[in-house]
Amino acid sequence: MARFKTIAALGIMAAGSALAQPASMDAEEMAKGVADLLTGYAIDRYEGDVDGIKDAVHHDVARRTVTDRYWGQPSDQWVRSLNHDMLAFAGDPMNPGRRSDSENGQQDVTVFDSARETVSAMLETDTAVELVHAVYFEGDWTIADSLVIPKRGKKAEATDEDIEQIEQLITDYVVGFYEIDGKKVQDTCHPSLSKRTLEHSRDGSFDFFSLISYEEIEFLGNTFNKHFNFNPSTSRCAIDIYYTDAGHCAAKVVGASWFDYFHIAKINDEWKIVNIMYEGLPEDQWQE
Numbered sequence: 065m066a067r068f069k070t071i072a073a074l075g076i077m078a079a080g081s082a083l084a085q086p087a088s089m090d091a092e093e094m095a096k097g098v099a100d101l102l103t104g105y106a107i108d109r110y111e112g113d114v115d116g117i118k119d120a121v122h123h124d125v126a127r128r129t130v131t132d133r134y135w136g137q138p139s140d141q142w143v144r145s146l147n148h149d150m151l152a153f154a155g156d157p158m159n160p161g162r163r164s165d166s167e168n169g170q171q172d173v174t175v176f177d178s179a180r181e182t183v184s185a186m187l188e189t190d191t192a193v194e195l196v197h198a199v200y201f202e203g204d205w206t207i208a209d210s211l212v213i214p215k216r217g218k219k220a221e222a223t224d225e226d227i228e229q230i231e232q233l234i235t236d237y238v239v240g241f242y243e244i245d246g247k248k249v250q251d252t253c254h255p256s257l258s259k260r261t262l263e264h265s266r267d268g269s270f271d272f273f274s275l276i277s278y279e280e281i282e283f284l285g286n287t288f289n290k291h292f293n294f295n296p297s298t299s300r301c302a303i304d305i306y307y308t309d310a311g312h313c314a315a316k317v318v319g320a321s322w323f324d325y326f327h328i329a330k331i332n333d334e335w336k337i338v339n340i341m342y343e344g345l346p347e348d349q350w351q352e
Contacts, residue, residue, distance in 0.1 A: 089200075094183055095175040098198045101205040102173045102187040109189065110166035114155040121207045122199075123148045124273065126258035126339050129212040130311060130329045141331045143256045143338060146212060161191045176306040177316055177325070179343050181262050184314060184325045186307055191215055195307060195314040197325050197341040199262045202271045209258060209339040211327040213312050220310035226335070227308065230328060233335050234303050234317050241319070242296035246285030253278055254329070254336035261342050294320040300351045320351040 089097070101120055108116035121127070127146040132139055153159060163169050172188040181200045186193065197209035222230075233252050240248030253259075259276040276284060299320045307314040313328040313335070327339035 091178050094178045094200075097200075097205045098175055098178075098183045098185050098196075099173045101198060101207070102185060102196065103171050105207065106169065106171035106187060106189050107166045109154050109161055110163045110169045112155045112157070112159065112162050114152050117151045117154050118148065121148060121151060122201060125207060126209045126260070127207075127212065128210070128256070128327075128329075128338055129214065130331060143254055143329065143331065145256070161189070163190070176314065177304070179323065182325065182341050182343055184306060184316060184341075186314065193307075193312075195312065195327050197327070197339065199341065201262065208260070208262075208273070209327060209341055211312055211314070211329065211338060213309065222308035222310055222313070226310065226330070227305065229335050230305065230308065230313050230315065231303055233328065233337070234315060234326065235301055237324075237337065238301040238317055238319050239296055240285050241288050242294050242299050244286055244289050246282035246287075249285030250278065250282040252337055253281060254331065254338050257281065257337065257340070259324075259340035259342065261344075292321065294351070318345075321345055321347075 105117060105120040108120070125148055127148075128143050129146060130141055131144050132141045134142075154161065156162075170188060170190050174186045176184040176186065178184075183198045183205075185196045185198060187196060188194075192215055193213040195211040195213070196207055198205050199208045201208070237249055237252040240246070240252070255278050257278040259281060260273040263272050263274045264270075265272070300318060302318040304316045305313060306316070311330040313326070315326045315328060317324050317326070322342055322344045324340050324342040326337055328335055329338050330336075
């Protein structure tokens with residue numbers, strides 16, 4: 065099981081993060097832990113080590129890809145779920161992602177940002193780009209969310225219009241909460257939405273994900289700001305876009321009292337939020 069290879073081209077963009085880190089780790093240690101996780105995951109995929117691959121990925125992973133083929137036939141674009149069991153396909157001897165010289169396969173890791181227990185990152189291999197949300201789950205880093213982008217020729221770049229649409233999408237998502245407009249929030253999300261945060265049992269004996277579904281996010285949008293009364297005109301909506309191409313995006317928004325890491329996809333010419341991993345901010349970082 066391949067693990068803990070040093071990355072020469074690690075992009076650490078989190079060192080200046082204002083968010084608190086786990087007591088035992090600073091931002092650089094978190095970035096290295098996730099880089100080790102993703103590099104080992106890449107090598108295990110080249111080697112077809114199914115146990116190693118599954119060990120790197122949470123059993124309830126929100127792993128998706130956008131496709132326009134169904135049963136070998138053209139279709140409208142849709143979001144296909146690639147669940148934990150499907151990772152076993154990497155062990156197929158005929159898998160084109162396998163290679164005998166696994167150490168020489170592309171395994172480029174970029175860590176975009178880290179928070180208290182969550183990291184936004186990207187892994188590029190010979191066959192795909194994978195946008196990743198990793199979490200520190202029960203004492204180890206694991207892949208919780210990912211958006212898989214198969215390599216098919218030259219990368220199609222995002223246009224200025226795409227960037228504007230992504231920024232507007234994220235703004236509508238955040239402002240919808242401030243305006244107590246649940247439908248506005250929900251309309252920014254794909255029906256297969258996974259929005260989660262890492263929680264801990266009261267006695268500290270286990271970790272778990274708290275999920276907000278596509279249906280529930282409308283309800284949340286209609287209730288959240290009734291408790292906090294953040295001003296829709298002045299409250300924070302600070303957007304960072306980490307990765308874009310013509311159909312995929314990794315981004316972050318910091319709101320008045322929380323932040324979200326996003327995976328966003330363009331589906332049938334419309335940008336939608338697919339994966340969200342979020343954390344509440346410490347109260348001393350709330351916007352008054």
